[in-house]
Amino acid sequence: MEAVDYRYREENQDKTVYVDVHCDDIVRELVERSICGDIEAFGELYGIHIDRIYRYIYYQVRDKSVSEDLTEEVFLKAWTGIKKFSWKGPPFSSWLYKIAHNHIVDYFRTSRQLYRLDQSIQANSGNPEEEAEEHVTIKGLMDAIAELPHQQQQVIILKFIEGLENHEIEGILGKSRGAIRVMQMRALATLRETLSREPKNEI
Amino acid sequence: MRYDFSKALDNCLSSIKEGISPDVCLHQYQSLKQGLEPLINTAIYISKISKIYPSKEFRTESPARLKAKIQEKSYEPFANTESIPRKIFARFNTKMKNVITCFSLQRRLLVPLMSSLLIAIAISLAMYSIPILLGQSDTLDSRCTLSVLLGYADVQSPGAKNWQTGADGMTLEVGSRVRTKDDSQAMLTFFEGTTIKLQPGTDIEIEKVKGSDDKSTEIVLKQWLGKTWSRVVKKIDPGSRYEIKTPSAYALVRGTMFETEVDKSGTTEVRTTEGLVGVGAEGKEVSVGAGSGTSVLFGSIPADPEQLALPKSEFVVTVSMPAVASICDPTSSSTGYLPSGISFNQIIGSQSTSPADGDQIIRIPELIAGMYRVILRGIEDGNSIVIYKIISDGELILERTVSYDISGGTEYFVPVEFEFLDSTVVGAVVGDIGLLGGNSPEKIIINRNMQQNALPIKSFNGITNPVKLLVRSGAGGSVVVPGEGEYIYEKETTVSLVAVADRGYAFLGWRGPVEDSNSTDTSITLNEDQIVTANFSRGEICVVTVLSTEGGSVVEPGQGVFMYEYGTIIDLVAQPKEGWVFEYWEGYVDAPKSAATTATIKHTDEIVAHFGRAQ
Numbered sequence A: 001m002e003a004v005d006y007r008y009r010e011e012n013q014d015k016t017v018y019v020d021v022h023c024d025d026i027v028r029e030l031v032e033r034s035i036c037g038d039i040e041a042f043g044e045l046y047g048i049h050i051d052r053i054y055r056y057i058y059y060q061v062r063d064k065s066v067s068e069d070l071t072e073e074v075f076l077k078a079w080t081g082i083k084k085f086s087w088k089g090p091p092f093s094s095w096l097y098k099i100a101h102n103h104i105v106d107y108f109r110t111s112r113q114l115y116r117l118d119q120s121i122q123a124n125s126g127n128p129e130e131e132a133e134e135h136v137t138i139k140g141l142m143d144a145i146a147e148l149p150h151q152q153q154q155v156i157i158l159k160f161i162e163g164l165e166n167h168e169i170e171g172i173l174g175k176s177r178g179a180i181r182v183m184q185m186r187a188l189a190t191l192r193e194t195l196s197r198e199p200k201n202e203i
Numbered sequence B: 001m002r003y004d005f006s007k008a009l010d011n012c013l014s015s016i017k018e019g020i021s022p023d024v025c026l027h028q029y030q031s032l033k034q035g036l037e038p039l040i041n042t043a044i045y046i047s048k049i050s051k052i053y054p055s056k057e058f059r060t061e062s063p064a065r066l067k068a069k070i071q072e073k074s075y076e077p078f079a080n081t082e083s084i085p086r087k088i089f090a091r092f093n094t095k096m097k098n099v100i101t102c103f104s105l106q107r108r109l110l111v112p113l114m115s116s117l118l119i120a121i122a123i124s125l126a127m128y129s130i131p132i133l134l135g136q137s138d139t140l141d142s143r144c145t146l147s148v149l150l151g152y153a154d155v156q157s158p159g160a161k162n163w164q165t166g167a168d169g170m171t172l173e174v175g176s177r178v179r180t181k182d183d184s185q186a187m188l189t190f191f192e193g194t195t196i197k198l199q200p201g202t203d204i205e206i207e208k209v210k211g212s213d214d215k216s217t218e219i220v221l222k223q224w225l226g227k228t229w230s231r232v233v234k235k236i237d238p239g240s241r242y243e244i245k246t247p248s249a250y251a252l253v254r255g256t257m258f259e260t261e262v263d264k265s266g267t268t269e270v271r272t273t274e275g276l277v278g279v280g281a282e283g284k285e286v287s288v289g290a291g292s293g294t295s296v297l298f299g300s301i302p303a304d305p306e307q308l309a310l311p312k313s314e315f316v317v318t319v320s321m322p323a324v325a326s327i328c329d330p331t332s333s334s335t336g337y338l339p340s341g342i343s344f345n346q347i348i349g350s351q352s353t354s355p356a357d358g359d360q361i362i363r364i365p366e367l368i369a370g371m372y373r374v375i376l377r378g379i380e381d382g383n384s385i386v387i388y389k390i391i392s393d394g395e396l397i398l399e400r401t402v403s404y405d406i407s408g409g410t411e412y413f414v415p416v417e418f419e420f421l422d423s424t425v426v427g428a429v430v431g432d433i434g435l436l437g438g439n440s441p442e443k444i445i446i447n448r449n450m451q452q453n454a455l456p457i458k459s460f461n462g463i464t465n466p467v468k469l470l471v472r473s474g475a476g477g478s479v480v481v482p483g484e485g486e487y488i489y490e491k492e493t494t495v496s497l498v499a500v501a502d503r504g505y506a507f508l509g510w511r512g513p514v515e516d517s518n519s520t521d522t523s524i525t526l527n528e529d530q531i532v533t534a535n536f537s538r539g540e541i542c543v544v545t546v547l548s549t550e551g552g553s554v555v556e557p558g559q560g561v562f563m564y565e566y567g568t569i570i571d572l573v574a575q576p577k578e579g580w581v582f583e584y585w586e587g588y589v590d591a592p593k594s595a596a597t598t599a600t601i602k603h604t605d606e607i608v609a610h611f612g613r614a615q
Helices: A007-011 A025-035 A039-061 A064-084 A092-110 A128-146 A150-161 A166-173 A177-197 B005-017 B022-028 B030-048 B056-074 B085-105 B107-134
Strands: B144-150 B153-156 B177-180 B185-190 B195-198 B203-211 B217-231 B241-245 B250-253 B257-262 B268-274 B276-281 B284-289 B292-296 B313-319 B323-328 B334-337 B343-345 B360-365 B371-378 B382-392 B395-406 B411-421 B424-430 B466-473 B477-481 B485-490 B494-501 B505-511 B521-525 B530-538 B541-548 B552-556 B560-565 B569-576 B580-586 B596-600 B605-613
Touching (some): A039 A092, A064 A092, A092 A150, A128 A177, A177 B005, B005 B022, B005 B030, B177 B185, B185 B203, B250 B257, B268 B284, B276 B292, B284 B292, B313 B371, B334 B360, B382 B411, B466 B477, B466 B494, B494 B505, B569 B605
Antiparallel strands (some): B195 B217, B217 B257, B276 B284, B569 B596, B580 B605
């Protein structure tokens, strides 16, 4: 089972243009094959979605090892439940985010979570100075997001970091469109306030 | 005109996402512009920040691990064998339903799954019929001990999400997972003496450890990745098993030494040095005898075993009584025997015959650069003949016989260094014998409750000047080497002592004339009858390392390595240098952004104060 690296799709494009690989025919074919028990096809789906699911988890858990474990567990759950996946519902990526969302909720519920800063952020800009600066920026943003209520955190991560549409976020969080809009507004207002206090952030 | 602010914000964000300038949208909502603009800028700022990606290592390794877990779910009856046959059949029935369902989806899965299932059921019934008939109970410690041989090993306790740095001598429960870093080595020692050495970059999980009062044992490990070297204590009971499961295969043995390697694609390679290893996958099992190896690609049956190539180089040492020998390689791994009869084998591919069976022969294959040390321990006074042989590319390039004058109870070492030319051994220098003086260089950790099978080597030679040693412990731990009880040794013998604290307790020290009363691993020289007692205190000790980055220091409690009892609350104060400011604490502290904070110590941790230049 080779992990297919689809990261170039994101890295070669402007960061504000959102990747929409779930519409690809290839994803549809891989999902169909996975439903029929093809582990190799599921491995390719894993390669396509691993970055986004990991990132979604990491922003909330903020521990590299825990995020890695939870990412694997999310995909294991996805494999177990893939026969229940239907194209009539949300896109496959939203379905994965939904599993990840539920898994994180379980994780926070069952573990006595301790706050920990993690230095292992992979900024990958190639330039050490830029990476260091980027590291500080990402850390500042993560700190600010961490201060938000959990639902607002998820709206920010899903919408502005992962680039999902409102209707997809509704499906993942199980909230109405109006509720998502209000959470988005409140979260942005809080982030604006928090990030403005940091001298390095020029918003 | 009145607008819903949240809706206006959302509309603007949607249009910006479609490539429309923020000004266009703000112009549309003039009355809300003042409130909208900063929020839109914040959203754009967040969207433009570089994304975080999982590490390359995780991306590379996790597909094989996930694949193995998926396969394990498909083969559930193999993985979770129960002690009641009824449960096996219940699971079998459930699995059969799944098989039938799957068949309707994809026929090609049915044949391999069915054949694998049948073998699993056969193995399960064979394993469990004996205990049930005899009414055995599990009485031995179902744990193992971690030894960090080199560098660092990470440990994940059962059910925990976080990884912690593994401590040498740490007790691991069933369900624990151990990972060695790329420059590290570790070893697990089970209660009956079986060891598995983890090479750099190895990931392993303890699935099952079980011992019964009739000496039948069961050890099942999952090896996700990397290379291991197993030395399995011979088991007489037919119900005993030692099994390593990998993403593509399982290796099942009873008393042998073998190497298991799992690469990132999930391919498994098994190489046997001694004994017989059964390697199975997809319903087929092959027997891999000494000097042979096989490989298993994911989803395939095992390849037919093939004779392994002879080692490119080999160091063979033959030692006659009254000395007992071991060899330490340049990485501090060792193979050999102690006078107490305890044997150890950490050097991959190495072998040692028992000194109790006559001349002791130690074979070390695939020599590496650096100094090897041949350790000789005198059982009694006399001359020991030691023959050194070095074989390179199948040719004997050096043979040297030396007679050493040995004193009973004294430890010696002989340095040996090999000369290489383009990775081929072309010569060797065997140094002069010297007194070892001090602690044993071999890393030997023995699990508590370990069955005391070893007999002192000297018991084969008779004891002329007996002295008694009474070994005991206080509450909260035990002495695992040589075990608690009364022993008789030859006078002047040096006996190794190892104490292990129970969970929730810490080692306090030894009472009695031991070499180092503060070390769990020490020794005593017996000039007369002696009593030694290991004492323990309640409260787990956590090792906390306090550090700082450039630009300041930690003034409270200071910088360095500290030991605290579990649950201790410590004060932390970070002080920046002039021109620097405190930024944050890394580690489990109560207020990561406050220069003065506290931390409740609940595990081994590293706390780092981070500073940045003042703006």
